[in-house]
Amino acid sequence: MNKEMTLTDIVGQLEDGMTIGIGGWGPRRKPMALIREILRSDLKDLTVVAYGGADVGMLCAAGKVKKLIFAFVSLDFIPLEPYFRKARQSGAIEVMEIDEGMMVLGLKAAGYGCPFIPTKIGLGTDVINPDVNPDIKVIDSPYDDKEWVAMPALNLDAALIHVDRANSRGVCQIKGPDHYMDDLFVRAANKTYVTCDELVEDGYFSDQEEARYVFWERAQTTGVCHVAYGAHPTSCWPLYSFDVKHFKGYSASAKEENGWENYVNEFVNCSQDEYLEKVGGAEAIKQLPKPTF
Amino acid sequence: MSDLVDLVICAASEAFKDDGEVLVTGIGVVPRLAASLAMLTSNTDIMMTDSEAYIVSEPVPVGPRGDYEIKAETWMGFSRIFDNVWSGKRQLMGGPTQIDKYGQANISMIGSDYANPKVQMLGVRGFPGNSISHANSYFFPQHNKKCFVEGEVDMVSTIGYNPERLPKGYSLDDVDLRWVVTNLCIMDFETPNKQMRIRSLHPGVTAEQVQENTGFEIVIPDNIPETPAPTAEQLEVINKLDPHGVRASAIPS
Numbered sequence: 001m002n003k004e005m006t007l008t009d010i011v012g013q014l015e016d017g018m019t020i021g022i023g024g025w026g027p028r029r030k031p032m033a034l035i036r037e038i039l040r041s042d043l044k045d046l047t048v049v050a051y052g053g054a055d056v057g058m059l060c061a062a063g064k065v066k067k068l069i070f071a072f073v074s075l076d077f078i079p080l081e082p083y084f085r086k087a088r089q090s091g092a093i094e095v096m097e098i099d100e101g102m103m104v105l106g107l108k109a110a111g112y113g114c115p116f117i118p119t120k121i122g123l124g125t126d127v128i129n130p131d132v133n134p135d136i137k138v139i140d141s142p143y144d145d146k147e148w149v150a151m152p153a154l155n156l157d158a159a160l161i162h163v164d165r166a167n168s169r170g171v172c173q174i175k176g177p178d179h180y181m182d183d184l185f186v187r188a189a190n191k192t193y194v195t196c197d198e199l200v201e202d203g204y205f206s207d208q209e210e211a212r213y214v215f216w217e218r219a220q221t222t223g224v225c226h227v228a229y230g231a232h233p234t235s236c237w238p239l240y241s242f243d244v245k246h247f248k249g250y251s252a253s254a255k256e257e258n259g260w261e262n263y264v265n266e267f268v269n270c271s272q273d274e275y276l277e278k279v280g281g282a283e284a285i286k287q288l289p290k291p292t293f
Numbered sequence: 294m295s296d297l298v299d300l301v302i303c304a305a306s307e308a309f310k311d312d313g314e315v316l317v318t319g320i321g322v323v324p325r326l327a328a329s330l331a332m333l334t335s336n337t338d339i340m341m342t343d344s345e346a347y348i349v350s351e352p353v354p355v356g357p358r359g360d361y362e363i364k365a366e367t368w369m370g371f372s373r374i375f376d377n378v379w380s381g382k383r384q385l386m387g388g389p390t391q392i393d394k395y396g397q398a399n400i401s402m403i404g405s406d407y408a409n410p411k412v413q414m415l416g417v418r419g420f421p422g423n424s425i426s427h428a429n430s431y432f433f434p435q436h437n438k439k440c441f442v443e444g445e446v447d448m449v450s451t452i453g454y455n456p457e458r459l460p461k462g463y464s465l466d467d468v469d470l471r472w473v474v475t476n477l478c479i480m481d482f483e484t485p486n487k488q489m490r491i492r493s494l495h496p497g498v499t500a501e502q503v504q505e506n507t508g509f510e511i512v513i514p515d516n517i518p519e520t521p522a523p524t525a526e527q528l529e530v531i532n533k534l535d536p537h538g539v540r541a542s543a544i545p546s
Contacts, residue, residue, distance in 0.1 A: 025371060070416055071416050071417060071418055071419070072415045072416035072417075072418045073415075073416060074415055074416075079414075079415060080413070080414060080415065084413070085413045088402070088410050088413035089409070089410055089411070089412070089413050090409075091408055091409040097401065097416055097417055098417070099417055099418075099419055099420070099421040099422045100371075100375070100418055100419040100422070101375040101378065101379070101419060101422040102421070102422070104372065104375055120425050120426075120460075121421050121422040121425060121426070122421045122422075122425075123421075123425055123452060123460040123463070124421075124424070124425065124449075124451075124452025124453070124455070124458045124459065124460055124463075124468075125397075125417070125420075125421045125424070125449045125450060125451060125452055125458075126401075126407075126448050126449040126450070127417060127421050127450075129449075131407065132407050132448075138460075140461075144462065145461070145462045146460065146461060146462030146463065147460050147461040147462060177345055177346035177347070177370070178345070178346040178370035178371055179370065179372075180370070180371055180372070181371070181372060184372075292356065292357060292358050293344055293355075
């Protein structure tokens with residue numbers, strides 16, 4: 001089965017009001033070309049689940065987000081994501097704010113087909129305050145006398161993931177140092193759409209060392225789109241690092257008059273090829289220095 | 294280099310001395326250097342990560358690394374971090390924005406209306422899970438009433454010693470809050486009711502000064518030791534861990 005799609009095909013499969021999970025972590029390995037395609041579409045009222053970075057910030061800035069399920073939204077070296085911050089401080093979005101590990105459990109519950117997974121995480125905090133999170137319940141245990149947080153399943157209509165390489169049958173490889181929770185997002189989702197930096201021949205994974213970096217079976221992959229540098233400005237290490245200069249400009253735009261409109265005109269309302277030219281070209285992206293902390 | 298930041302790093306590193314073989318995570322320059330110093334001096338059993346995806350067998354220096362390559366020991370992607378957190382074999386020293394008399398910390402948002410924050414910050418991140426799973430200490434570069442708040446913090450992101458919020462089946466002893474390290478003093482919760490108390494005062498600081506800068510009543514023992522000065526060995530280790538002097542701006546003057 002050939003699962004190759006275009007970005008436009010993928011966004012055409014998404015519908016208003018869907019719950020969408022986005023892989024990656026903060027400024028790392030986000031499907032940004034796909035996010036920009038969503039920004040160009042008239043898709044709206046999304047519930048977004050993510051370990052958020054500029055993916056979440058941009059979707060908030062463009063008014064695509066009805067509800068955000070999050071533990072953080074951060075660019076790491078710029079701790080506070082400027083457009084997420086604006087959206088929250090203007091009361092523009094609904095939120096379900098949970099612990100990073102609760103998100104793991106919610107995604108796992110969805111993948112397992114369970115309504116919830118019990119955990120002690122959240123006890124004693126405002127995460128279980130009904131005024132903050134009315135949808136998170138605390139329950140008694142059939143096995144002990146303690147109370148437990150029933151972390152609800154985070155069932156996703158679609159997961160959007162960027163990987164290092166994939167083949168047209170949907171075998172996806174993440175060769176970087178961390179696959180984050182991407183496999184959990186995939187298993188929590190009804191459909192998974194993947195962008196890949198490199199599209200490889202079917203035989204690529206016959207080397208067992210390469211097959212070890214495949215974290216879900218191809219039956220979980222709905223569609224594949226080849227987008228070189230499709231994670232920029234986030235990283236897809238070891239292919240390329242994240243673009244500190246670009247993020248600084250993006251972050252500064254939030255303080256400028258018409259900053260978001262200007263960012264969209266410059267970097268969103270254009271083709272991926274034009275985008276790559278504007279951010280310095282493929283060679284420059286490959287040379288981005290790896291930030292150290 | 295300011296004497297204060299080195300004194301604080303050395304004092305804070307003592308928080309990890311008796312932890313044994315656990316993962317220690319210091320978030321921010323001062324906690325990270327404190328943890329790294331401990332790993333190289335007072336507790337060589339400590340495990341530490343490169344803040345990315347590996348446990349390293351020696352602490353990674355702060356700032357630009359030049360030719361330095363991390364000394365990887367074990368893959369430790371984010372998913373495995375949570376497995377470690379839930380095992381309890383960890384101490385975190387984080388840098389929250391607010392803390393209250395119960396030791397409840399906040400990194401999420403500032404304001405009285407959760408739906409409309411005055412200032413949106415990071416979100417609760419992993420703080421709820423950290424606080425109920427393993428030992429936690431906190432660092433504040435500026436000890437004042439904006440950080441040490443009256444009443445509860447705006448968004449309770451960690452479980453603390455608050456009887457009102459104690460979950461069914463739990464006692465205060467199930468929470469393991471260790472030290473609160475600031476530019477003025479070190480505090481702990483080693484009192485019968487788990488109230489915050491001054492453990493040591495930095496040179497030139499008085500207990501009254503600490504109380505004046507704290508939005509709630511703290512326990513002031515009769516005899517409070519002075520926070521010990523760094524040793525020559527400790528300073529040498531810190532200089533190697535922070536060759537560019539990133540720590541110089543860690544405590545605003």
